[in-house]
Amino acid sequence: MMRTVEAILVIAILASAFAIGSLLTALPSPRQVSSINLEELSLTTLQTLDQNNELNQIVFKSNVAASWGSLQTALQASLPSNILYNFSVYNIANNGQYTLLNTFSNTNTGLGTNSKTASIVVPSSNITFSFTPQKIPRTLYILNCSDANGWWITGYTGQTLASNLQSLLSPYFNRTVMVQNTAQLGQILNGTSLQGETVKNATVINTFGEAVPIPAGYYSSNNIGYDTNSQDTYHYARYPYMLGLRAYQYNWTWVSIVGWPFYYVSNTALLSGKQNGWGIYGMNMTATYGFEAFLEGLNNQGYSYAQSSTNSIGVVNLTASALVSCNYYGIYPSQYQTSTRALNINNTFGLTATSAVFNPVQVSGVTWLAAATYKHNGGGAFTAIGLTRIPDIRIPALALLMYYHPTLYAAASTSSSSTRLVVLQLGLQGGG
């Protein structure tokens, strides 16, 4: 009898152990076992709704019921029907204090203890930032010659482009000088300062597209502005050679803003009877020879009359570093551009491509660059924007800023409205 009683006692002990063990090893509810990652869903929902700053426009309209109603509809549409949400907007005052501005939900019973939350900070569109740019220790010459015509700058004149480039780039350079006519261009080509500025190490932007202004002295000088070799059909190809040589001698960075560089020379007075074949007078064609001559000059080698080449590579897109620079300098050209005059001069004529603006394109094993700055190993550099017309001056500006990369120093930030915190809490229907 005693044995049976002992066995029953053992059963009682085992039952107690099981009861205590079951109590201590409380298992979660089945819903918690394998649920949607609500935290990530919440964050991606907020990011989706904030496309094109849509959230920014709504959360600063606390009193516009229609906007909030549309946002609620959009939120409901974004989420599966079994998801509960609570959307809240808080104002963050300058002293760091949070105040609830608005909230809405699709449930009155709460989201349960297993709900998850994500939040994003939405800055006011009234925030202003001002910067002081680091000055590039160079003179910026912008060709604004009143006695020259441009080509492939359709819809603009060289002068209007010069004015726009001045306002865009002058804050970054030590000194900006507008070269008002071809006579002044002749002066700086001869090393003479126009306003006491430093001529050497300058950056020269040619705003006349595929044409380049030619001063009288160069126009009339044999073996300087032109050559008389009867084999050389385009005699003025000699002039771009001199420009290349000056870029080398003075350590200039020469900037071509669009198209095939140095395809024409222009002087409306001296070439008044000549036209470019398309009815634009005041220019003479150097064709594909001009650019090759420039590269020879930049490489400080002898002049030879030879053709250059470009390639029409179609649509190109900005490089990752160009996108970073776009954000850094606040210059936002279209990410996609069409290049019909891309170059493959990297590692030729002593040039090394730096600061590529667009991703290179491979055509039959050859790498073509739509826009980049080519630095010569002896001195001088050449920024070529081989896009199709009409020129977008933000691209050459971006190329130069990528090349010199001046630092921006934040000076002040002001805001008439505070920042707002948007919180999205998600839970599952029936969730614990």
Added chain:
Amino acid sequence: MPEATVDHLVAIVIFLAAVLLFVNLFSQNLQSALTYQRNSQLSAEASNLLDSISLNPGNPQNWGTTNSTPTFFGLQDPTQQGYAISPFSLMKLNASNSGTSANCNGIWYDNLTMNSGGYLFVPFNRVVNYTTAAGMLGVNGSYGFQFAITPVLNMSMTQTNPNPLQISVNIAASGLPLAGASLNYYLINSTNGSKYPEFQILSSASTTYTNATGTAVLTFSSVNANNCAYALIVYANLKGLYGVGYFTSPTMANKITPIVGSFNDGKGNATILLTQFPPSSTKLSFSAMFLSLGSTVSSVVPMSISNGTANLPTVTGLVNGQNQYAPIQIPNMNQTGIIIVTYNSTNTAPGISLLPWGIGSLGLKLVYGSAIPPSSNGNWVTTDLRLIKIASESYQFEIALWSHQGYQVQGPSEGI
């Protein structure tokens, strides 16, 4: 003495029965805990896999726009950040929701044809199949998965009147009508020309909004649907949610179908083959164009296409009949758009076909992966979900994951 023996026997029987009972009870608790751990681990695996696919462009990054096969699988748009999926990489997936495969001129094509008039045929030798992708993700043999990429906005259209043309657009999401959505739209209508089809593009003059039932009626007073073929492409937007839908009419028996020939011809162009599918002996003339459209673009941007000799905004030509095709080239430089082909013959009415260049251009839904095992077999299938964007359209990216090895999968799988 016999009493003691009986006492011992009874006690032993009771004791053994109790031990067996409690061992069984304890093992049930233990089994529940282990199942919980394994299912939780599967859930974490699903989340990791979803992030691995959507936050990584794969290798090479541009595999979606070239003929190359990736050496690592990922679908993130290499030109974007965050949960943005490449519209081109998705085109190169052997989708599970494909229609019947098509054989055209001896080459087999994956057929992701949508509603009437919209076609996406991609050669099988250019698409990535599920087994290859699973191998690159390191889950082949250990886990099965399927993901679905579905537009958030479900748009449907019906023609309510032919002359003047009226089309009713309805938008729903999560089963609810989408009220107050703004609509911008483009109508391409084509008529028989003297030699090639003639067409015009009408865009919305002002923004239209859906009513409380998610419906808007679009009227084109200058268009008579009885004597033209047309395609309507509608872009919808509500507070950051973007969607696109389309409608074409009429549905022709003899039609020109655009199919993808190659993603890259070595010059940065993709080749599109215009062919009669299903095959017929009717001669059809066509006009083809490549339009970049979008809810944020105020006007149509025509992209140049090539007929092999010149870059043109519109290419015209003739498809003579069975087993013949006309190749055209379009720039394949991360630019989404829609290839529109209008066609007719001397004895048929005009027709129109569309090919989305980039998933998302026409609001295509894509399902990829293995078939989800039935729950009746005791399989545990976990799901996870993100909101993503493809080009500028809003999509839901949902993944389902299950273990191939039942309860024997322990710990994190390799490769993720």
